[in-house]
Ligand SMILES: NC(=O)C1=CN([C@@H]2O[C@H](COP(=O)(O)OP(=O)(O)OC[C@H]3O[C@@H](n4cnc5c(N)ncnc54)[C@H](OP(=O)(O)O)[C@@H]3O)[C@@H](O)[C@H]2O)C=CC1
């Protein structure tokens with residue numbers, strides 16, 4: 001039997017993290033090879049996922065394995081050690097752009113069928129749908145989530161507090177959410193008494209049975225929910241809130257998470273656009289339909305489709321769209337310089353990142369004139385919107401948070417085994433008719449959960465497996481014990497799903513020694529208030545939350561505390577025993593790619609990658625008995641600390657140190673730490689020449705890295721960059737490359 005060397009799998013993703021990887025991976029390999037550690041790649045980028053889906057359209061050489069499925073399998077093995085960088089959760093617009101780029105590069109992929117008619121087109125669209133939205137994370141996250149600001153990072157932020165805009169008590173910014181007819185309002189939930197196979201069906205008032213999903217296999221003790229968003233209530237809500245913003249003179253802004261709730265939120269988004277431009281849709285609705293306009297994909301889709309119209313018709317439509325603005329409120333902008341509004345694309349305003357940005361800005365967003373203004377932040381679903389109103393209330397009363405003194409709020413999030421919304425994509429439906437939506441036991445015909453619904457309502461089923469909840473509770477207790485911090489479970493007893501969760505949390509807490517630990521359960525609004533009262537006193541509090549709040553809070557608090565979620569440590573202890581180490585808690589920062597393309601400056605901060613690599617090495621060392629890995633982990637942590645102390649983070653400004661320069665300093669400090677340590681003499685001897693060389697060449701390397709900036713850079717593509725061009729752009733220092741080559745094993 002041959003034993004594999006200890007292996008770390010490093011994902012290749014998209015946009016800024018993909019660029020950073022082109023430079024960082026060769027550095028990593030130079031450091032891990034002497035310890036006998038293999039670092040292999042797994043390409044789960046959007047382009048690779050699209051190519052893997054359509055082998056029959058490609059030449060042999062163009063075909064890709066289904067790396068995501070393989071990696072998903074790996075997460076179920078005890079020796080998994082995966083470093084996962086953020087990837088694009090694609091909107092339809094991004095997917096179409098990716099297909100176009102691949103086609104232009106000679107891949108004979110079929111076009112995306114926007115308006116599928118034939119069976120063949122419908123099948124193609126269903127295959128493409130697999131690549132849309134949050135298609136990667138639910139597959140890989142076979143464990144719950146442990147996200148926190150490492151001590152060194154928190155201390156750095158305290159010493160170097162980022163700017164926070166002031167909050168005024170007179171701020172008129174607020175959150176608006178539905179008070180009835182939303183998912184919260186009509187939710188029903190139960191815990192299964194045994195394993196069951198169920199189907200999802202709509203019994204129409206005309207007596208017809210429409211089977212929406214023929215079979216879902218459920219495990220014993222699983223929690224299942226049935227909930228719906230009433231279309232009528234949603235439209236009334238939008239009408240009222242748009243009018244309220246106009247009358248009271250605040251900007252209107254819509255915040256959804258169309259990536260993670262990839263079926264429901266584009267619909268929720270599209271309704272808002274149609275209500276806002278109601279008059280234009282009333283007049284041109286038929287034309288839009290004929291053109292195949294789908295505003296669930298944003299106004300971008302509408303503008304693109306009407307571009308094909310004769311000029312006079314196009315101008316008439318545009319005039320009518322503009323006319324709507326006269327009796328509508330001002331819209332918040334995503335990019336005021338380019339005239340891109342909040343309605344441009346559902347993925348442009350992603351709640352987890354967009355709401356913290358607004359709160360950091362003193363509750364303001366930019367208007368069409370580029371100025372910061374108060375805003376009505378509309379999040380239709382009340383379930384989680386209320387936490388934002390609570391933090392806004394708090395800021396109005398107490399003023400902005402002070403990063404120099406505030407406490408920290410780590411998160412333990414429930415997400416394993418496609419928990420809650422993660423597993424809902426194939427169980428979410430826009431209902432075609434009025435009727436009764438049932439979750440029915442296939443064997444007995446028993447109706448487990450039932451809802452009265454109307455045509456256009458969005459109905460969905462969510463589920464959480466018992467083992468995932470048990471693991472989540474264990475993780476929360478472990479984190480409480482290791483950190484000494486109190487834990488608050490953010491659970492609302494009035495929400496049926498969470499009432500079921502509370503029962504299980506209480507039950508599973510008994511499995512642990514909780515003596516001396518402070519563990520409480522509070523509704524979200526109370527939990528937010530309690531946590532904030534502590535935060536401003538410099539006290540730390542772990543939030544243990546469901547999947548959505550895991551996402552929301554792990555951008556919200558890091559952005560307040562550290563200025564960005566890029567500096568988070570984000571660990572997924574896989575339930576099968578392995579580990580996945582995510583980098584940061586944010587996304588793939590598309591703006592950063594644009595800056596690189598125009599000015600050859602990459603402001604992406606790889607701190608998240610540095611932190612993830614250290615825990616990955618530490619874990620590998622512990623599990624494989626590789627003592628060198630542990631030394632690498634310890635010295636990498638020390639190097640990261642030094643990087644922070646010496647302020648070698650990338651700057652946002654072209655001409656200053658960027659991602660590549662920051663990675664150089666990491667390599668320098670890491671080599672120096674390795675050369676100086678006494679735990680492993682072999683490693684010390686190995687890295688001493690590199691430490692010397694990099695220190696000697698520091699000025700040359702920094703100058704070589706700076707010299708390329710200020711001019712456009714060509715990486716040969718956006719979704720599928722050319723590897724040679726990418727390498728040339730991201731590794732432009734001959735001196736640095738030569739030093740790394742000299743230590744190649
Ligand atoms: N884990 C994952 O796979 C995740 C993927 N995503 C996906 O990423 C894409 C973009 O999402 P979006 O909501 O715009 O969020 P991003 O986090 O990509 O962007 C928000 C802003 O955060 C800052 N930022 C985030 N990470 C870094 C970093 N490492 N270094 C420096 N700055 C950083 C940037 O601010 P500035 O521009 O001011 O420098 C950026 O513009 C989407 O496709 C989304 O679905 C989103 C979240 C997680």
Ligand SMILES: O=C(O)CCC(=O)C(=O)O
Pocket residue numbers: 089133134135137138259260352550551554585586
């Ligand atoms: O899966 C996604 O689309 C994004 C996930 C995300 O934002 C997060 O995990 O913080």
Ligand SMILES: [Mg+2]
Pocket residue numbers: 352551552555585586
């Ligand atoms: Mg997030």
